[in-house]
Amino acid sequence: MEAHSSEIFVIGLTVFFLACIIGYYVVWSVTPALHSPLMGVTNAISSVIIVGAILAAGPLGHETSKIFGIIGVVLASINIFGGFIVTYRMLSMFKKKPKKEKKA
């Protein structure tokens, strides 16, 4: 593992910069009217760190790390459910009277 750590880091860095560029273009295409839902949904997806929390909570037993993992899972779940639901609520308000589109 250690031998490849620099290689893994470079791969991670590549992914990071490409993702930043994708993020840049995708976010600029978001209509300003939907900036609040954007924050809601980014909030929900940033809680994908639940993946790390699940790995920490995974092993049987009662290690310190497991307790941290469980807490992490709870916190991230609040965000995932809360974020997606509040975004859903916001977006469903934008569907009333869907006439012809006017905005760019």
Added chain:
Amino acid sequence: MSANMVAVLYLASALLFIFALRGLSHPESSRLGNIFGIIGMIIAIITTLMFKSVLSYVEIGAAIIIGGAIGTFIALRIEMTALPQLVAAFHSLVGIAAVFVAAAAFYDPASFGIGNIGSIGTSSLIEMSIGTFIGAITFSGSVLAFGKLQGTVSGKPIVFKFQHTINALILIGIVGLIIMFVLDQSPTIFWTIVAVSIILGFLVVIPIGGADMPVVVSMLNSYSGWAACGIGFTLSNNLLIITGALVGASGAILSYIMSKGMNRSIISVVLGGFGGEQAVNSTSDNSDKIVKQGNAEDAAYIMKNADSVIIVPGYGMAVAQAQHALREMGDILKKAGINVRYAIHPVAGRMPGHMNVLLAEANVPYEEVLELDEINHDFPMTEVSFVIGANDVTNPAAKTDETSPIYGMPILDVEKSQTVLFIKRSMATGYSGVDNELFYRDNTTMLFGDAKKMCEDIVKSLN
């Protein structure tokens, strides 16, 4: 499940997240986007649960159910006016969750394949401590932003001497701590980094005033993304890196848009101290000027005889919960053949896009709601501008008075319309603490009172 299978499923989940953001380019595609996001998250969670090392399904399941129930409860109950607080609170959870994941990786590195206790790889330690540092700052900064938005903490900026020097020293201190942490991998130093970063997070947000809250909320949004990125690097997990970068970029762009909406650089927002200071010296200047006052009947009469009305809502509308009464007023005017539109300033409200959500909640069709650059050139051709709960974003001083703290900020040119109707509780200044010369213009009529009550009275008069 093979490592390749995991990588493919994580990639699918990352792509779905990108589509989730992409969907927000239009209201009609946005709901599908949200569903993509949910599917992406489900894939990510199930994939992780399939790992060989993940065995305690009961505990994890219970944790998800507890967290999910809390999140669902809050999200269903929250008033749309309180959205900025909610988002700040959620950011703080991402931040603190990142700290817990980093701590877990530190205490049990073997589960994450980054070495053993006491012999974690250097790069993993650096990534871990950076993730922790950003996570902890996001946590405390968001908690304070939540307090300021909720009103439990004063929205006024708190400025003290050597503030920036102290912050800079703390930052240097954290860098030193990270180096020590890499060298001896001690839990004490890990938790010291957490504690000091939490203090720094408070100190960074303390000097930032209420008017700058849209920027702060966006900035913390960005931080929460970078924190996820830091954890992604620690765990060498591309899904976390991609998602973190998307969220980080999103928050950064929103902060940029918001600070541009106030003609302020992000740096100056971060350095803080805006709002409140000028309140004392500028209010006295205009105290003897004459203000034309009107009532609901006057307003109803003026608008009934107009061809076009532009409504300019601000945060005050949200506070007074006037959006439904306002929409009712707009509907009556529209039925009378009057062209009614809404003009939204980028920093109206306390978070990006806040006004749009509130108007949408009140069933205002989104195509009648226009952004500053879409509608600003229409004011000279407009008979009535109806300003409700907004103030600073209409202040002509932003264009004319170089000494004004809001000078240079793009504003809605309501003063170019024939008549300006201005609903306000009192003559108090806006969030920036700057007096508005518009109140004293000949073509301005002030409607003093509660925004909701005033709209209801106007509706009555119109009928």
